[in-house]
Amino acid sequence: MKDKNELILAIETSCDETAAAVVQGGTKLLSNVVATQMDIHQKFGGVVPEVASRHHIEQITVVMEQALTEADVTMEDIDAVAVTEGPGLVGALLVGVNAAKALAYAHGKPVIGVHHIAGHIYANRLEQEFEFPLMSLVVSGGHTELIYMEEHGEYEIIGETRDDAAGEAYDKVAKALSLPYPGGPQIDRLAQEGKDTYNFPRSYLEEGSYDFSFSGLKTAVINKLHHLRQKGEEIDVENVATSFQESVIDVLVDKTYEAAMDYGVKQLIVAGGVSANKTLRARMDQRFADTDVELAIPPLYLCTDNAAMIGAAASVEYHRQNYASLNLNANPGLMM
Amino acid sequence: MNVLAIDTSNQPMSVAILKDNQLAAELTVNVKRNHSIQLMPAVDYIFNQANLTPKDLNLIAVSEGPGSYTGLRIGMTTAKTMAWALNLPVVAISSLEMLAANLSYHNGYVCPFFDARRGNVFTGLYQVQNGQMTKVKDDLNTSMESWLEQLQNIDETVHFISSTNHQFDDLIKEKLGAQANIIQHSMNLPRASMLAHLALEREPTPVHALKPQYHRMVEAEAKWLEQNQKR
Ligand SMILES: [Zn+2]
Numbered sequence: 001m002k003d004k005n006e007l008i009l010a011i012e013t014s015c016d017e018t019a020a021a022v023v024q025g026g027t028k029l030l031s032n033v034v035a036t037q038m039d040i041h042q043k044f045g046g047v048v049p050e051v052a053s054r055h056h057i058e059q060i061t062v063v064m065e066q067a068l069t070e071a072d073v074t075m076e077d078i079d080a081v082a083v084t085e086g087p088g089l090v091g092a093l094l095v096g097v098n099a100a101k102a103l104a105y106a107h108g109k110p111v112i113g114v115h116h117i118a119g120h121i122y123a124n125r126l127e128q129e130f131e132f133p134l135m136s137l138v139v140s141g142g143h144t145e146l147i148y149m150e151e152h153g154e155y156e157i158i159g160e161t162r163d164d165a166a167g168e169a170y171d172k173v174a175k176a177l178s179l180p181y182p183g184g185p186q187i188d189r190l191a192q193e194g195k196d197t198y199n200f201p202r203s204y205l206e207e208g209s210y211d212f213s214f215s216g217l218k219t220a221v222i223n224k225l226h227h228l229r230q231k232g233e234e235i236d237v238e239n240v241a242t243s244f245q246e247s248v249i250d251v252l253v254d255k256t257y258e259a260a261m262d263y264g265v266k267q268l269i270v271a272g273g274v275s276a277n278k279t280l281r282a283r284m285d286q287r288f289a290d291t292d293v294e295l296a297i298p299p300l301y302l303c304t305d306n307a308a309m310i311g312a313a314a315s316v317e318y319h320r321q322n323y324a325s326l327n328l329n330a331n332p333g334l335m336m
Numbered sequence: 337m338n339v340l341a342i343d344t345s346n347q348p349m350s351v352a353i354l355k356d357n358q359l360a361a362e363l364t365v366n367v368k369r370n371h372s373i374q375l376m377p378a379v380d381y382i383f384n385q386a387n388l389t390p391k392d393l394n395l396i397a398v399s400e401g402p403g404s405y406t407g408l409r410i411g412m413t414t415a416k417t418m419a420w421a422l423n424l425p426v427v428a429i430s431s432l433e434m435l436a437a438n439l440s441y442h443n444g445y446v447c448p449f450f451d452a453r454r455g456n457v458f459t460g461l462y463q464v465q466n467g468q469m470t471k472v473k474d475d476l477n478t479s480m481e482s483w484l485e486q487l488q489n490i491d492e493t494v495h496f497i498s499s500t501n502h503q504f505d506d507l508i509k510e511k512l513g514a515q516a517n518i519i520q521h522s523m524n525l526p527r528a529s530m531l532a533h534l535a536l537e538r539e540p541t542p543v544h545a546l547k548p549q550y551h552r553m554v555e556a557e558a559k560w561l562e563q564n565q566k567r
Pocket of ligand 1: 116120140272273304305
């Protein structure tokens, strides 16, 4: 039997955060270091992959060292090294994967490859134990997925976006409104001030489908803005933000509710960068208040990309001894 | 000194271990494969061949570029992390200098180069005398044609060495004629053992500061600078 209180050093470099963390037994966070590149990419209006990769290599040993120091442990104490193997930006993932392999090899420890989305779901386990069966809505700049889990480490994708991810639609609408990058939090902030006056479409797709589609909504908003500008009419930015956000959130909440009920789950986990959205949190709370489903949303610092969530997801694989070999590679299109 | 040396700066991959300053194991592969998949198994293989473990190392050497951005990051991340993890000094050496070092016993000028696309090369100029190599010109990213025109001012033979390809052979002959000697066969492949030997004489870089030398700005950054300097 493996020690239940194993220590995992985890690394995450799939996009624009260089992160390392030490997690104990899959549930206890000992350190969680995130070096963000947000301000660097802000001037480009989005993440530039080559720039991100260059910054990861400059930060990687610094964040790993800080993670060990803050957890007050050494590599001798660590049982395994975990890393995001995908999906994500290939050049960015490569830095984390090669660092993980080199570190593990130097100290004779096993390496565990983790799916980034599994990490987002497992972020919640650092706060609250899972109750199976569970449903998870993962919403971020790259993902909008409904994942059903009957037990640890078993993921079934029951719904996903057919075009843009929810976070992607946020960023594109924000850009059309000339809001600074990243657009999601800006729209959420403006939406608190406005009203749903523009009545943008809500795409539910065909009956019984748990899939999402946000590109039609995004196009409707952009067309509307274009139309108003052409006619020289005033654009109420707050109302556009509210109207857009209401459309997104209505669909997210309705579909998630339907899936949770159909599958008879005990717990619903909302995860990923967009779960930082205040309105989404409040609306989920409301909808699940009178149900037997326990709603779990990790705190903000665990919703955005971090390595602690990778360490938490890796714990399950550690107990299965599901180790990667020395030829582990970055996999930008990794399936779940 | 026991030294591990890693080069993945271009298509070839080379790893070597010196045991007590002597080459104990070296593996060089020159096929189009993924360095991220190949590198650690290759390192493991030479450790076994040399009958050493990572804890026996005293020094790590790595080629810092120029070369393929992705290739450089794979080798550099691996070397940097191992050096940090094992608390070892790490020496970064120009990947062009490493290649030039293949000709350490040919007196004269050595011009190593890698294709940098659209008629450009990453190159530099070194001079060899009695087994000693000195740098004449810093590594740079330039058009091959204008670089060759500069080299016409040299009165001696220039040995051209490149691991990447031979697409510039005709241009070199046209510009420099008999003054040019193009290195052929496997003499033009990088060898990590050269890296290890060069590293023995060099000052290490503080591990956290270690990063590849790309010799080229990211396009988005170059554009941003251009736009913001005009104002
Ligand atoms: Zn993410």
